[in-house]
Amino acid sequence: MSDLDGRARIRNAGSSREPSPARTARWLTRSLAILALVASSPAARAQSSQPQGDAGAPDAAALRQEITALKQAYEQRLAELEKRIATLEAANAAAGAAAPVPAAGAETPGAPGGGGSQTSNYFNPSVSVIGNFLGVAGKNHVATLPTAALRESELGLQAVVDPYMRADFFISFGEHDVSVEEGFATFTSLSGGLLAKVGRMRAGFGKINTLHLHVLPWPDEPLTVVNLLGGEEGWIGTGVSVARLFPLPGDTFSEATVQVFEGTAAGLFEAKKRSDLAYNGHYRVFRDLTESTNLDLGLSYGVGHNGTTDSALTRLEGTDFTLRWKPLQHGNYRSASLRGEVIRSRRDQPGGRQTAVGWFLSGEYQLAKRWFVGARLEAAERAADAARRDTGQAMTLTFWPSEFSQLRGELRRRHYSLRDTANELLLQLQFAIGAHGAHPF
Amino acid sequence: MKLLRPASNSAAPIPLHTVVLAGLLGLLGLLGGSAAAEAKLRVVSSLQDFASIAGAVAGDRVETYALAKGYQDPHFVDAKPSFVLQLSRADLLIVAGLELEIGYLPPLIDQSRNVKIHPGNPGYLDASIGCDILQRPTGVVTRAMGDVHPYGNPHYWTDPENGRVIARAIAARLAELDPSGRDAYAKGLAAFEQRLTAKEREWSAKMAPYAGLHVVTFHESWPNFAKHFKLVIVGTIEPKPGIPPTPSHTLEIINLILAQKIPLILIEPYFDSKTPNYIAGKTGAVVLTFYPSVGGISAIKDYFGLFDYDVDALVAAMKARKGA
DSSP states (O other), rough: OOHHHHHHHHSSSSSSOOHHHHHHHHHHHHHHHHHHHHHHHHHHHOOOOOOTTOTHHHHHHHHHHHHHHHHHHHHHHHHHHHHHHHHHHHHHHHHHHHHHHOTTTTOTTTTTTSSSSGGGGOOOEEEEEEEEEEEEEEOOOOOOOOEEEEEEEEEEEEEETTTTTEEEEEEEOOOOOOOOEEEEEEEETTTEEEEEEEEEEEESSSSGGGGOOSSSSSSSOOOHHHHHSSSOOOOOEEEEEEEEEEEEETBBEEEEEEEEEOOOTTTTBBOSSSSEEEEEEEEEEESSSSSSSSEEEEEEEEEESSSSSSSSSEEEEEEEEEEEEEOOOTTOOEEEEEEEEEEEEEETTTTTOOEEEEEEEEEEEEETTEEEEEEEEEEETTTTEEEEEEEEEEEEEEEEEEETTTEEEEEEEEEEEETTTEEEEEEEEEEESSSSOOOOO | OOOTTTHHHTTTTTHHHEEEEEHHOOOOOOHHHHHHHOOOEEESSHHHHHHHHHHHHGGEEEEEESSOOOOOOOOOOOHHHHHHHHHTOOOOEEEEOOOTTTTTHHHHHHHHTGGGSSSTTEEEEEEESSSSSOOOSSSSGGGOOOOOOOOOSSSSGGSHHHHHHHHHHHHHHHHHGGGGGHHHHHHHHHHHHHHHHHHHHHHHHGGGGGGGGGEEESSSOOOOHHHHHTOOOEEEESSTTTTTOOOHHHHHHHHHHHHOOOEEEEEOSSSSSSHHHHHHHHOOEEEEEEETTTSSTTOOOOOHHHHHHHHHHHHHHHHHHOOO
């Protein structure tokens, strides 16, 4: 213990641990001044506007003197502390004869993370990595996925920041690139039923756009997202999100979310000026219909500049539903869900406004504890050219070896406009290591 | 390091958002007032067992709500938004801890907008603290071992003595949150403990003839029950926690039951009885549905009822076997 205290004191000799703002400020100012002097001295020396020519020399000398003085002072204090440690150790040794003292580095009972001085690891965030491997067979001349790819390695880092907020980072590694899929602080202790997020996040537009790739019920994004929300990645925005609860009678959950983002979102919005922002509003209602059945409904509205002209806007409207059935007692073995989404995009562009509509309908049924089958129907016009309409059908079979891995096959047929049809087999393996995340819902 | 010192940074925005929210707070002042007038503490628990104990200790001073039903696998509860509403109004959240709720509760707490029930605050009670927790891994833990809980087996409330510890913790916490009810909680706790002591004697007497009985269970839900009532669990139908039965492991269990003449297979109400029934058919062992939680069946109305039911069911099954 004495050793620990001694070290702590030495380390903090300059920057007192006690919150003495005046002392800290003084020390900071002094250090900054010294730093500034050190940094500027060669430049000062080079300047010869001073009458004495080598004007930096006296400053440097003064500085050297100050440093020497500081060094001496610290050496003195060190010596003092060492003396005190020696005295305390001697005292301890004497006391040890009477009562045994735990060995240095012995774990405090109940202290997680081990040794007293190793606390720096304790507050490290929960870390998880989810690998998403995708193999593809068949022909597709429009959306050319590689034969095999580690499509995404998602690194999740999550922890509480302080009493006011928590932070969640999801870094998405492709095979050759990295992007921050999400990285935001959530203010969890606001009053008035508010929940605010600041940072980069998946826009709360509809249901599917909010989900990470690995929790989708398919290995691919539906056409609504690909054609109308800017591509495979969907709409991700950087800005502020505020959500408020508006409970309805009968314990019905209802929540309104308003999001204001920086005006550029890949493939969807493009800001010409800083004041061109993107906005999203979402209203969600959730109700337990019975103990085992529940319904989730959402309405979304998004708007932003699309960059084709100075004032051209893209307006997005969407509605989504998810109907789930999961008997509580045997929910580990049987469950079903039906979900659908309709999105309309109205895009101003030279040559007139393009109004494109897309939808999907998808169902999933649990056959056994680890087996699920699913099907999806989809159709979407293209945002920039609504005359072109793509459609698709898909069937999936999913096997979960455990909660932490998942094997999925999808037979997919997509009819792209211009009469190009692609039949493909997608095989996906997902695997998660690290902290246990929440189950998707 | 200086950059990462949030203490000085975060101090600045607080007054700012406090100012922004002052208006909203004012608006909600009336609402807050009416809630206070109600005076009942809202206790939300992950399991019906804790709700039952809280109800027994606090009587009508509290209103309880359990997220997971007693007949539901407590590992797999959906993070339904309707639970967010319950949590947003809670004064006290009681959890089993030991990562039992890790799959659904953390995001619900974050979305609850209710800082009172955040871990570390008085409104958050981890019921495992102070309880006799078994199967704390001492060696290396990997997920190759299945869905293991690195902090120990989370089904600890199946030991009635742990129920006593939980009741004490709840009473103490309620008294902290609602000092005006201190005497009522102390009285409620004393009555609970007195009844528990009497009941424990009754249960132990009924179970005494079966001390040392070897049983097979479906999942590792029963080490605490087994320890208290002196049963010996010799195998589980799951080859590893959370992994469904495999043919080879099922064969091993059949051989084990035959070799040791094991009379009972205990199965939780939420597991598929197909494999246990198959094993029973091959071995003559009896499959007995054993309820780990209050509400597992309508007859189990409270924490005492849980042991009443399970003890009687086991005794009846053993007597029927002997009679046959």
